[in-house]
Amino acid sequence: MENKGSKIEKDLRIEKIKISDVATYKENVEINDLRKINFFYGSNGTGKTTISKIIASPNNYKNCEVKWRSDIKLKTLVYNDDFVRNYFYQSENFPGIYTMGEGAKDIEEEIKKKKDELDKIKEELINLNETIENKEKEKTQIQDNFNEVCWQSLYLKYQQNFTEVFKGYRNNKKNFADKILLEYKTNHAAVKDYGELLKEYNIIYNQTLNKLDEITKIEDTLINDVKLIEVDKILSTSIIGKENVDIGKLIHKLQNHDWVREGKNYLENSFIESEQKYICPFCQQRVDKDFKHKLEEYFDETYENQIKNLESLNDRYTGVKKALEEYYQKLSTIQNNQYFNEKKQETEEKFRLLFQIMSTNIEKLKEKKDKPSIVIELESILEILYEINEIFDGINREIHNHNNLIKNRKTEQERLESEIWHFFCNEISQYIDTYKTNTSNAEKALNSIEGKIEINDQKQVDINTDISTLEKKIKSIKPTVEVINKLLDHFGFKGFRLEALDDDKHYKIVREDGSPAKENLSEGERNFIIFLYFYNLIQGVLDPAENINDDKIVVFDDPVSSLDSDVLFIVSTLIKKLLKDIRDNNSNIKQAFILTHNVYFFKEVSYISSRKTYNKRKDTIYYIIRKKDNISGIVAYEENPIKSSYQLLWEEIKRKDVDKVCIQNAMRRIIEFYFKLLANLDEETLINNFENEEDKKICRSLVSWVNVGSHEIFDDINYSPNFEEIEKYKKVFQKIFEHTKQIEHFNMMMGIEKPVS
Structure with missing residues (x-):
């Protein structure tokens, strides 16, 4: 059946063959840019038959690969030593080749319509498979891009800081990205910032760190004492003598209480025993005991008690300052405490301000002591003391967490790692969401296309079943017998012929008198008849249930071995006709491989035209196979490289x-x-x-x-x-x-x- 110009005819074929570690192909060899017609020339032993065997059974060669266009495999027929052995030597008779009989024009017309319908489906399948391939590439690119984002934004950025967390993911971008996706889906750990995570990491994974002692805070008793001192009424009391004493009015009038009080002290030390008089420290006049008594009456017990309270208050405040200075001194002896060190400068500034205020307050108390009648107010240090203790509360919380981390290191490592992975996921959450959306869209498209492919695959099965049913009505093995016998007779092979057995399923080779001829055929006769058998097999099928019109490729591996020049020419002519039909899209054979070591046959079968430019064709390519140091290599040529x-x-x-x-x-x-x-x-x-x-x-x-x-x-x-x-x-x-x-x-x-x- 003819089917010219169909796109499906042009597209389906082998497009690449990879050969490695088999026979003399010790190094990787790729045969690229395969075309409809592929000629291979090489001496015996260079590796031609290896190529034919790989095409016939690629699964038998684990390091080799046959790449089909659009991943659609066609039926493959290979003529090589294996074919000769299987069909000539290992069975007594040839299996019958079923071809179309005559007188079934209507059925053939119906088969042709079915075949045209099948070709359209195959063409659609090619397009769908190409779309799937593009979508798979798109999906792969989405994955590669996401892998790179994870690697650049997370691994390279944080690998030095979270070394232990990255164990198992350092050399594989895909595995690392998969881990991120898994954590994004399942991780519900607490969200922490980078600084906090890094601090905990450095504790948990630092095996040399030990437990720390908490910082002793400023005692509450000391703070309470300060609180009482700062509100003591004596500070706001003007300490003076009795106003109802004679001299009291004068002292109040002159407001010289503190001056008189100081003079009284000097007066007590100036008593003249012989005169029973005192010398006034101010005017140096003699005064009697009565004046001194008036002074003592003015500065009575109440006054003295207030003075004592003031002095006690002064001593207490000085004591508080000394206690805080000693406390501060102890703080300076703290070593190897990173949390304290982090707040050390802030703490020192607080204490510097504290001692500065206290020094000012002590000066005020001293002035009050010297001049009890004045009123003073101390600047409060309570807020600073509270702030210092708050700083130490924070430090102690850090120390407490630190000690717990060390105490429960293994459990804390697991918790922390989960939190770090959660942090990573949050860091690139927008990229993860984009990746998941793009991947989901690609997978939906792939599922849709695969559904269409499944429908078309079923259509193919149904149509092939219909074609097979139609062909069974007109298939027969007898036309093949007639064709082969006519060729044998035409080319002078008179001594034997092919005969169909009574079971209408097999052939036997017989002499003119009907006696068996298979066992005593010459090598040339044997090779010629087995070639004719293969050549007709290309046009038919061995099983009547198969479709004769299935697309296929054919391989000829040294088909002219032991043939004389006349038969070689016949074989060349038959193959050339087949190649012409392939080039003209006038055949269900989509691709042909011809491999030989015979220069004459190569020149005959590859000859197209005497015009040099015509011999360079897009549908044909030539290969030379050479072996050097027992290693085979293949070189491609656009033009026929074999002259003679x-x-x-x-x-x-x-x-x-x-x-x-x-x-x-x-x-x-x-x-x-x-x-x-x-x-x-x-x-x-x-x-x-x-x-x-x-x-x-x-x-x-x-x-x-x-x-x-x-x-x-x-x-x-x-x-x-x-x-x-x-x-x-x-x-x-x-x-x-x-x-x-x-x-x-x-x-x-x-x-x-x-x-x-």
Whole structure:
């Protein structure tokens, strides 16, 4: 059936083959840019059959991969040694090949409609699979972007500060991002700021830290004493004598109570015993005892008691100051307490202000003591004392937490780590929400597309079932017998033919008289009939339940082995027709691989046109397989690189990376072919033209094949060059052409232009 121009026809095929660690493919090899028609040329043992086996059964090669376009695999038919062995040697008869019979035009027309419908579904599936691939890439990019955000914003930012928390996530961005997502979903720890977390972390994970003693606060008794001193009424009392004493009126009038009180003290020390008089400390006049008595009466017991209260108050305040100074001194001895040290400057400033105020207050008390009649007011220090104790309360809370952390280190580590992960999640919560939204959208799109694919897959199954049911009505194995026998007869193979068995399921090979012929076929006859069998299998199916029109790819691995030139030409012609149908989209074969070591067959089957430009096609590519040091490699060419076997030998010599064994054999075969053709090589004369013994030895190793033949074993010639000697071989090789006056031929084949004279 023809189906030209369909997009599905162009798209479905193998687009890449990866080969590694199998046979002579010791190093990774990727065959990219595969096209509809793919030619592979390589000598025996270079690795052609390995490629055909990988295409046939990729699952058998764990380090290799066959990549299908849009991940849609097609039926694959491979002609190689395995196929010959399975179908010719391991069973007595050939399984029958079912193809379409004649006389079923209406059914064929209905099948064609079904096939067209199936192609549309396949095309839609390709588009859906491409959309899925793009969505998967989008989803992967979303994940990669999120991984990078987590890594840059959290890991790189905090790795030095929270080293222990990052254990297990240091070398894998994906694992780290997954941990963040898990914590975001399940973590309900308390929210703390970075500084608080870091402080706790440095405690919990610092194994050298010990418990700390709490700071002793300023005692309440001392504070209460200050409170009482500051409100003592004596401070606001003007301490004076009795006003109803004679001299009291004068003292009150003059307001010189403190001056008189001070004079009284001097008066008591100026008594003259002989005169029973006192000397006034102010006017130096004699005064009698009665004046002194009046002074004592003025400064009575009440006055003296008030003075004593004032002095006591002064002593108490001085005592408080001394106690606070001693307390402050003890604070200065505290060491290795980070929480106290953090507040040390603030505490020192409080105490500096405290002592400054107290010193001022002591001066006021001293003045009051000297002048009891004045009224004073002390500046309060209570607020400062309370503030100091509040600072120490805060410090002690920190110390308490510190000690608890050390006491319950393991439990606290688990708690803290949970809080740190929660902190991380909060740090990038907006990115997490964006990631979850974008991922959810991508997954919804993927689910929708996958649903459509599932529907189309079921449609494919249903249509294939319909096609299979229709084909069963007109499928038969007999048309294949007729086609193969007609070809055998047409090409002169008269001694045997194919015959369908009575079960209408198998073929046997028979002679003209009907006797079995399989066991005594020549190698060439065997290879030709098995090739014809495979060629017809491409057009049919082995199981009548299968669809004949299923899309497929075919692989030919050295199909002309042991065939003479006439049959080789026949095989080439049949394959070329198949390739033309593929190029013209006139076949359900979507891709072909041709692998061979036969230069003549390669040239025949790959020939398209004598016009050079026409041989470079977008639907065709060429590969050369070479083996160096028992390691295979593959090089791709847009144009056919094989001109002839003779040219190919010269191409080997031109290569810079030529294998040491290959160059030796290539040189020998060139000399054998060229000089046998000319028949004018005198081996001994040629060898004697070389003066250097080593050059003579190289020359002898190269020309010996001319006389004895290239397919014999030479026990006496075992000279094989190493890498350093390859250049010597090339020089001797060139000298051979110089000494035989054939240097023009050498220059032509090597592409050396004659210098302009």
